[in-house]
Amino acid sequence: MTEPVITDQRAIFDRREIASRIEALVEEYGDASRQPVVELLKQALDRGRGEMERRLEAHPSAGHAVAGGYSFLVDQLVRVIHEYVTQHTYPNPNRSAGERLAVMAVGGYGRSEMAPYSDVDIAFLVGERRNAWCEQVVEAILYLMWDLGLKIGHSTRTLDEAIRLAKDDLTIRTALLEGRYVWGDRSLYDEGEQRYTSEVVRGSEQAFLTQKLEERNARHKRMGDSRYVVEPNVKDGKGGLRDLQTLYWIGKFIHRVSSASELVDAGLMTDAEYRSFRRAERFLLAVRCHMHILTGRTEDRLTFDLQRQVAERMNYADRPGKSAVERFMQFYFMQAKRVGSLTGVFLAHIEDDLAQRSARKGFFAGFKPKPRMVKGCRVFGGRIAAPSDDWFAKDPVRLIEIFQIAEAEGLEIHPETMRQANRDSKLIDQAVREDPRANAIFLDLLCGRNDPEMVLRWMNEAGVFGRFVPDFGRVNAQMQFDMYHHYTVDEHTIRAIGLLNKIEKGELKHDHPRASRLIHKVGSRRVAYVAALLHDIAKGRGGDHSVLGAEVAEELCPRFGLSESETELVAWLVLNHLLMSHTAQKRDLTDPKTIEDYVAQVQSIERLRHLAILTAVDIRAVGPGTWNSWKGQLLGELYDASSERLRLGHMRQGRKEKVAAKKAQVADVLEEKAALVEEFGTVLDDAYWIAEPVDIVALNLVHYADARAQEHQLSVHCEFYDARGATLVTVIAADHPGLFYRIAGGIHLAGGNIIDARIHTTRSGWALDNFLVQDPHGAPFREEQQLERLKKSIADALANRIDLTPRLAQRPLPHSRSKAFDVSPRVLFDNKASNRFTVIEVNARDRPALLNRLARVLFESRLVVHSAHITNYGERAVDTFYVTDLTGDKLAEGERRNRLEARLAEAAGDAMQARLEDA
Template sequence: MQQAAAQAPADPRAFAAAVKARLQEGQTTLRAAFEADGNARRLIVGRARLVDATLIEVWQHLAIPPEIALAAVGGYGRGELFPGSDVDILILAPGDFCNADAHRRAIEQLIGVLWDVGLEIGQSVRSVAECLAEAARDITVQTTLLEARFLCGRRELFDEFWAAFRGKLEPAAFFRAKRLEQAERYTRFNDTPYSLEPNCKESPGGLRDLQIIVWAAQAAGLGDNWPALARRGVITAHEARQLARAEDTLRDIRCRLHLMTRRREDRLLFDHQEGLARAAGIEATRTRRASEVLMQRYYRNAKLVTQLNTLVLQNLAAAIETAPPAPPIVIDVRFQSVRGLLDVRDDTLFEREPHRILEAFLLMQQRSELQGMTARTLRALWAARGRIDAAFRRDPQNRALFLQLFQQKRGLTHELRRMNQYDILGHYLPAFGRIVGQMQHDLFHVYTVDQHILQVIRNLRRFTLPEFAHEYPFCSRLITAFERPWVIYVAGLFHDIAKGRGGDHSRLGVADARRFCREHGIAGEDSDLIPFLVEHHLTMSAVAQKQDLADPDVIRAFAGVVKTSRRLTALYLLTVADIRGTSPKVWNAWKGKLLENLYHAALRVLQGDAPAPAAGLAVRQEEARGMLRFHGLRGGVEDALWRQLDTAYFMRHDAEEIAWHTRALYHRPDSAEPVVKARLNPFGEGLQVMIYVAGQAELFARLCGFFSRLGYSIVEAKIHTTRSGYALDSFVLLDPSDTLPYRDMIGLIEHDLVEQLQTRPPLGAPSSGRLSRQVRHFPFSPEVSTRRDEKGNSHIMSVAAIDRPGLLYAIARVLAQHGIDVQAAKISTLGERVEDTFVLSGNELGKTATLVQLEQELLEVLRV
């Protein structure tokens, strides 16, 4: 390399161009070799060496002052450079070096040339004292310097730095700081490796989980690679091989991501997953896309990484921490407690007595002082998981132990997650094992199937805990009074277990649930309840969000499906837990209110009463009158308005809404001017808007367009026409971006919407708002179906489509163009998908040709 520097052209631009050409040629050669053999380690080590040579050549060519030293730090110091990674360097200088202008100019020239040759440099210029001070303040700097590697310049200065740095390094303090850092990182990624777009570097189960092990071992002088850790007894030889394979898998994915995106991209976005699968030679199967196969492999690798991370960090803690170990506390002849962790007293316990595997998890639930399991116990569980075979599953003792896990007062969620982590759950329930790491391409689940199931069970358990009673108080009251709530947990375990088999997973899961009940001695009404919940776990949300809850026939039909109040309560609890377990974007207070209303209405029917809308109309009106009196209105002021309202209005609105409408309209039932009132939604987040105006064409479309332009999503619309021809409509609005201040928008809506209704400008074209990035990678065909309702008075139109800004307005505009009126609308958003239901009226709906044309036009505007 010195010869190349001596022969380098004198012209700085020519020199930089020549070095850049050699660097690009070298990187092209490395990439070609990787694409041929798939050896990611050779690629990243080769790029580090190539950059080493480039840096040394530039350093020597520029004749950098001999007082300073150049070192590689961070991942580059480790001797690894991924294709898109920055080149982190430390320019080490004497304490007074930077005071000299000439020296500063030399460093600036160095950095400039390095950028000119095509290297993205991350540099720091420090003295030894400054390095030590920064390392003491910032654990990230300390970690970066831990991997420092000398490149060129004054070797004595680098050795002085390294000796001082190692002398100041406290392995135990460093280890504790890195574990806290990992806990914070896990929190940022929701403590799961199983999000649908994970970060292969930072997410749990990513490369960072492996690097933290090496950093802690390096700091303690235990080695800087897996074979070295095995020689020191920190890990076994088998674990060293597992760690190396897992690391190679992650390196391969990260290298391909960088090369495919031509930048440092560590997120496995939907945009990249199919391309990555093709690059890795993965092909689609009959039931799954190539990207799904790739991601299941990734999740299983991430699961292994988190397992090994837990094991090795425990062993490192024992090797690094200087405090004398506390003596073990004997639990029984098989188990003991070591530092608050469950420990097997004999490494062969689970091999000799396999049923103790389940007993270990049961002990974790029963003994609150246990905070986890020792590395020895986890290793023994992992090694013995193969002992859970057909004979193990048939053993009545094991079946009883497994069922007891669900019947304990604490720890179910933690232990099911631990059982899943170490493949115990998948071995005991092979059907569960098949859905581990399985993606859900449905636009609203953000977890893999197994993680969603465990999230649902977690939600159910939280209903029982006093510290979470404030979250969903009604659910907490119901589950507290529910006899044997563990039955609902079992149903939660099976509700999605048949995903990915093809066909209706709700029905397919029923067979698994029935077999489980039969084999585990669950009898009587519980053996009936669990399969019922599995089969109908989607029914309650479908009725609440898509049907008219003011219709007594809807309530009677739903009650006929449920049949008993115990079933109803269990289904309600599972439904709330299930929706909350799909994605943070799917649940909102409005859906909660719909479900609660349906629960109360169905419960009255099951208790022998008529559905509340039919039986309690007079009661509801009297309750509304009481609210009016409370607000100071004299008796009878409501009569003029109420004479214009029919039974359907009082059925669709509760007493509080009726009173609110009446206070705004009692003195102007024949108002010549539009009346618009808005308020904070009393039933949860968002706004409630009431519109009262003399009938006009295209009203629903105009209102939808107005709200769309403001950026709101309509989650419910109640459309009513009075006997005198006035429209009395109410909407519930949510801000999907969570940026619009609801309270501040009330005055604007009341003023601007009145102006719109007075001037009636032509309906504008629907917004062509941008689709979310994820939507482009989910094949979904829009659906439109129209049918007469059972009474023959109206038509029910159902629409399913990909959500986008202005979608509802586009639908309303098509309906308006055909002269079709919207009587009511149920707007249901499930992640990136909408499933809306409209009650329609209009003479044209009776014509088959009109219906066909209408559906074709709607499909056209729904396509993305």
């Protein structure tokens, strides 16, 4: 875009020296000189690359200089190759008017923005018509470049063809727009540039803008449609290099600028914006160059494993509460955010400019509609704007107010006003933060009924949000370095507020029916919105973010204007915002002690309602696919059981009454097969009847009756279970030690992930085990062949037809990138969480068949597993087991428990996985 300054060019490629050595090789080898020339150029290319790598190592952020250096290296190669081919391979001293050839750099090469393994995009421009000499030269140049191992994108066109195609094809039009002369016939290139301006550009500016923006929006959608995805695409992602290039393309096409710096002269950017444009571009180019060098290939996705390595290469260091990689990625997202802000302002100028051009020519030339005024702001064409350049300076509270008006009135903020707000955000000082009017306005915006999510995002991009709420500013662009969270902390928080707004408006009734009801029953809707804002506010501070966040809430809520009771409730919600999801996903909800302990912490219906709403939006705002019907069902069960306990002061029914009620419900479901309840009612103990839902009991009884009638020693039933978004796998077999871990192994071998397991033994010695299973992407198995594969794999595992251990070790993790994270195994024992069982919780890196390995250790330690609950947080798995010893007692503290802890940690650890893979 702006020609980079390449220092000490001969250290990269000394063209004069290489040309003279080629002449010597031609003299020595004659017609057989091609191979020695290729070897010479290979050495020169390797030396040039090595020099650029050294420069990047010495100056890790010098994106422009390094990208320009690689382009210079290719330029020099192309030039010596062109001279070699035209002078020695196909010399033609008396060329006709048609035998003209110009070599153009296009694409990233044309912009002088090449990473080490970027494609070399070349356009060959020929004279009046195609001819044999031009074709021979082009072919010879390409073959030499291919022999050097370069990836070439190329085209050969006459001038007429190039102009005709550019009119019809956006890609070709863009390629020629940034075409750069490299070598050959300069007058032919200049003629093409002149014809491009007069025949392609003139009159098609509006069409080009529209097509480019459509292309950009489609690209963003493919890449996740957020600049805050935690594994961003540096080139094509939102806020990446392609967005900067799009600005330049549009500016160059419409204003015919030749470099990005001329965008300032055209009035499309201020000097400060141009500097931030270049700063973001320099950083992104440097990151991309580091990624190419690390991977040895064209790599544009900044994956978790690369993030650590690039952060190290760019000299980022750990700081208290924030690792080097998190600091690096926070800076990355700050640059992506800046690109977004620049884009908004830039496009507004372009649109205004084109509109003015059109108005000057049109029927209504000279007519200007009058804007309306809203609280002193100008509103025109659906946009709100500050009436003067010093409007915010006169009263900085207006920096908050203009966003609140935009939300209340359903308006966009004019990009010029966004630019002003960004410039003047520094006017927000402690006096403004403590101003009751400013805080009341902010609270109205936060709890807005139209679209607070969008407006808060604008407020964040303008830098106003972080200045007014400095604690929020601290998590701005802060990455959460794990595979569970898809977005930065600020983006996750703003999305959670948006989801809360949609739930309140009834737009998510299907997915969140309970939260959609509860939001209209809570005593204070302000509490719900402020809790959503503050639940992750203290992330990255080096301590428990829930505890630290509750302290922040106690300070901020009175400032916002919340009452003492509202403040207490928000602080409690922030402190306990993970309580409901952890209880629902990691504990046995049929164990009365689970509900007792949960209710003891919640203590009131109002807290319970708010926590249910906050939990739903928090999980869903993590990213696509993190909310599913299984989690919804678990949270619903916990809410209903704890709500009943809170309202009545006890559970509505005792154990005996619950079992009788469940049997009656099952009989109703079974209809003509209701007699099965009577027949097998006493074979299955009370724990089974309490633990399993009515619909699963009904299915189990039919399967159990069939298995007994046919005297099957093993019966495996698999079916898609819509209510939980999973596949229900029921195994009926003669009970024997090790049954659970073998079933788990069989399910894993079939490609299944177990998300819940309930293990039962009938009074007649049969095991009846229910598993809920999903594929590695969180979807159920539902195709017939998938269900058959599950059945066969379980049957083979139980019949010892396969050796589970080596087969399981060979299965790849669905998230192989999990190796980029440090997850040390942690084993927790809890004898207070259940009256009957010891609860064992194992936290570890997710890996193939983790559940199988842990279950095997429990079996070999002579423990009985009664239920298992499996939760995944990206790269981290939490497996919870409810166990007793063989006599039905809990596992007491002592040497046996210490040994078990060590064995479980070893089974979950990296060293064990490595040994299994080696075996």
